[in-house]
Structures are given as C-alpha cells and as structure tokens.
Amino acid sequence: MDRRLVWPDLLNARDLGGLGSASGDETVWRRVVRADNLNKLAPAGVAAMVAYGVRTVIDLRDPRELERFPNPLAAAPPLGVVFVNVPLISDAEWEAIKDPARMAEGYVLTARLSHTNIANAFAALSDATPGGVVIHCHAGKERTGIVAALLLSLAGVSDETVADDWTASDAYLQPLYAEWLANETDPAIRAKRSEGFVTHAEHIVDVLTYVRRTHGSVEEYLLAGGLTTDQLERAKRRLSSS
Numbered sequence: 001m002d003r004r005l006v007w008p009d010l011l012n013a014r015d016l017g018g019l020g021s022a023s024g025d026e027t028v029w030r031r032v033v034r035a036d037n038l039n040k041l042a043p044a045g046v047a048a049m050v051a052y053g054v055r056t057v058i059d060l061r062d063p064r065e066l067e068r069f070p071n072p073l074a075a076a077p078p079l080g081v082v083f084v085n086v087p088l089i090s091d092a093e094w095e096a097i098k099d100p101a102r103m104a105e106g107y108v109l110t111a112r113l114s115h116t117n118i119a120n121a122f123a124a125l126s127d128a129t130p131g132g133v134v135i136h137c138h139a140g141k142e143r144t145g146i147v148a149a150l151l152l153s154l155a156g157v158s159d160e161t162v163a164d165d166w167t168a169s170d171a172y173l174q175p176l177y178a179e180w181l182a183n184e185t186d187p188a189i190r191a192k193r194s195e196g197f198v199t200h201a202e203h204i205v206d207v208l209t210y211v212r213r214t215h216g217s218v219e220e221y222l223l224a225g226g227l228t229t230d231q232l233e234r235a236k237r238r239l240s241s242s
Contacts, residue, residue: 001029003015003017003018004172005033005035005048005052006048007035007041007045007048007049007052008041008042008044008045009040009041009045010041010045010140011036011040011140011172011173011176012034012035012036012139012140012141012173013035013036013134013140014033014034014035014168015029015032015033016031016034016148016151016152016239017029017030017032019152019155019161019165020157020158021155021156021157022157022158023156025156025240025241026241027157027239027240028238028239028240030052030053030132031133031238031239032133032135032148032151032238032239033052033054033132033134033135034135034136034140034144034145034148035134035135035136035140035144036137036139036140036141036144036173036176037069037136037137037140038059038073038136039070039071041073046073046078049078049081049134050078050080050081052132053131054081054133055080055082055128055131055132055133056081056082056083056084056129056131056132056133056134057073057074057081057083057084057133057134058084058086058124058128058133058135058136059071059074059083059084059086059136059137060086060087060121060135060136060137060143060144060147061085061087061137061143062087062094063085063087065138066085069138080131082128082129084124084128086117086121086124088110088114088117088118088121088137088143088146088147089110089114089117089143090113090114090116090117093109093113096113097109106206107142107146107203107206107207108206108210110143110146110207111146111207111210111211111221112210115221115224115225116225116226118147118150118222118225119222119224119225119226120225120226121135121147122147122150122151122222122225122227122235123227123228123231125147125151126230126235127231127234133238135147135148139169139173139176140169141169141173145165145166145204146204146207148162148165148166149165149166149204149208150208150211150218150222151238151239152165152239153208154218154219154236154239155236155238155239155240159205159208162204163201163202163205164201166199166201166203166204167199167200167201169199170197170198177194177197180193180197181193219232222235
C-alpha cells in the first residue's frame with residue numbers, strides 16, 4: 001500500500017502505518033497520519049480525512065503562525081473531529097535560533113530546548129479519543145518529522161527506516177518549495193534557499209542519538225519531559241498491533 005494519502009489540497013500527508021519494526025510486525029495503518037498544514041484542505045480533502053477515520057488533529061504550529069495562517073476547520077471542525085494546538089517550539093528555542101551559531105546545532109536544538117513541548121505533543125497523542133490522529137505543522141516536514149521519528153522509534157522502527165520517512169517529504173513538497181522561491185530574483189539567494197530545502201537523513205539520526213545519549217532511550221526522554229507512564233504506554237500502542 002502507498003503510505004502517501006491523496007487529500008486535496010495537501011502535499012505531504014502520509015500514514016505512519018506499514019513500516020517494519022524490530023519485532024517483525026508492521027506499524028498499524030490508519031492510527032497516525034503526518035501532514036502539512038490542514039488549512040489547505042479542500043472540501044474533498046476534508047471528506048477524505050474524515051472517511052479515513054481521523055478523529056483528532058494535533059497542530060504543532062506556534063500561535064503566531066496560527067494567526068498568520070489560520071485553519072478555518074479548527075474554528076468549525078467536521079462532526080466528530082477535535083482540533084488541538086500544541087506548539088512544538090518553546091520560547092527558549094525561538095530565542096536561541098536568533099543566534100546563527102545556535103542554528104548549527106540543527107534539530108538537536110529542538111530536542112534539547114523544546115523537550116517539554118515535545119512531551120506535551122505526545123501527551124496530546126496519547127490522550128486523543130479513539131480513532132485516527134493527524135499530526136501536522138506548516139510543511140509537515142521538520143516539527144512533524146521529529147514527533148514522527150520519536151513515535152516510530154517507540155514502535156521499534158529502525159533508525160534507517162525513520163530516516164527514510166524523514167527525507168521522503170522533499171519529493172512531495174517540491175510545489176511548495178517552488179512557491180517559496182517564486183518571488184526571489186537574486187540567483188545567489190535562490191540557490192542558498194534551495195539548498196536549505198534539502199532534507200538530510202543524518203539530521204534526524206542526530207536527534208535520536210542525542211536522545212539516547214542523554215536519557216538512555218526515547219521512553220526515558222519523554223518521561224523526563226513530563227509524559228506519564230500511562231501516556232507513554234498509550235503512545236506506544238498507537239502504532240503497535242499488540
């Protein structure tokens with residue numbers, strides 16, 4: 001089965017099911033979907049999402065993004081669907097990334113400075129009502145990718161497969177990248193921005209390595225961030241058949 005979901009007009013929606021785990025099983029379909037900004041959903045896309053069984057949407061964007069790119073569905077959700085906003089990036093990280101030197105830390109900076117926020121996102125996932133859950137940010141690539149990577153790791157998916165899922169977004173987001181570059185006339189700036197659009201596997205592997213080095217495991221990292229033991233077990237079961 002193709003993990004990519006055709007929900008007009010999203011570009012980067014895909015199911016986290018169908019990935020092999022260390023136990024020999026596969027992650028379960030229709031439990032968790034990662035996606036780009038749901039404010040793009042056309043009526044046909046909304047109908048497809050509801051028909052797919054989605055009952056909770058977790059928006060990882062910052063309140064400032066919600067103001068700039070509001071999602072009308074959150075204000076008037078489809079019947080039976082709950083929208084939750086859990087910003088993934090902490091105030092401390094927003095402040096840190098003003099320093100170009102800190103940007104060199106990559107996504108490990110998010111794991112370090114937005115630890116509690118990440119645990120809060122997992123709490124929202126764990127506490128969601130029965131049914132499918134969509135997790136999204138703006139492009140559905142970085143913040144969503146970090147949560148997806150940690151969740152897949154909890155489910156026993158290998159780092160190599162997690163990295164493949166992390167880099168897959170680039171193929172789907174080409175129309176968005178083109179839109180972002182459309183008004184840039186300086187060739188040097190265009191080239192630099194285009195280079196920034198390329199997703200590297202080692203970036204998410206670095207996050208997993210940092211989490212394990214500092215806390216021993218993804219489980220202990222999430223618990224240290226404030227997730228309860230019960231919530232952790234429910235998060236694990238989201239993608240597990242057992």
